[in-house]
Amino acid sequence: MATCSHSVYEVFAHQKTDLLLHLLSRDLESQKTLIFVRSREQLQALTTALVHAGIAADSVSGSKKPELRSRALCELLTGKLRALVATAAILRDSDLAGIEQIIHFDPHELESDYLSHLEISRKEVSTFISQNDQKALKALEEISNPPLSRKKALNFDYHSQPRKIRGPIKKTHAANKTNSKPLQNKKPKLKNKGPRRKTGRTRKR
DSSP: OOSSEEEEEEOOGGGHHHHHHHHHHHOTTOOOEEEEESSHHHHHHHHHHHHHTTOOEEEEOTTSOHHHHHHHHHHHHTTSOSEEEEETTTTTTSOOTTOOEEEESSOOSOHHHHHHHHHHOSSEEEEEEOTTOHHHHHHHHHHOSSOOEEEOOTTOOOOSSOOOOOOOOOOOOOOOTTOOOOGGGSOOOOOOOOSOOOOSOOOOO
């Protein structure tokens, strides 16, 4: 049985970072927030975005030494950090008691981990759902007790359309303005063939 509320924010994938910054910046209580991401690339990019926004944040992943992970988690629990970004499995065996808010930047893959987060968090567990996460949303609804609530962030400018991603630009050869043949098709000029052969003709004096 969940001891906190849990909800989803439906948002386009390209607006997830903006939504996270919006939620953390408007939270006046400065809740200790643990943010789970799926990949190490997301972890680095998200941590950088939080720091640039003036939010005290750090990250932990498998590439960090255990003592550095423990120190980062301790700084979050003591209030030195506002947010800690982690990959899904790295804090599975850690003591997360005292975490007030957990945000799944991507839907969590393991049901057991999600349910344990509901027991850990003091206030709320939130999940960001994009247009490609509908299957994950159905799975969350099936295990939700109490029912999963859908939320809209106040004063956040939700886009009405997904961002169009342009494909790679194909390189095309420029038109040959001189209409000359390419160099590789030209026959090389022959060099001096050597001395002329005598034909037997003599000049008239």
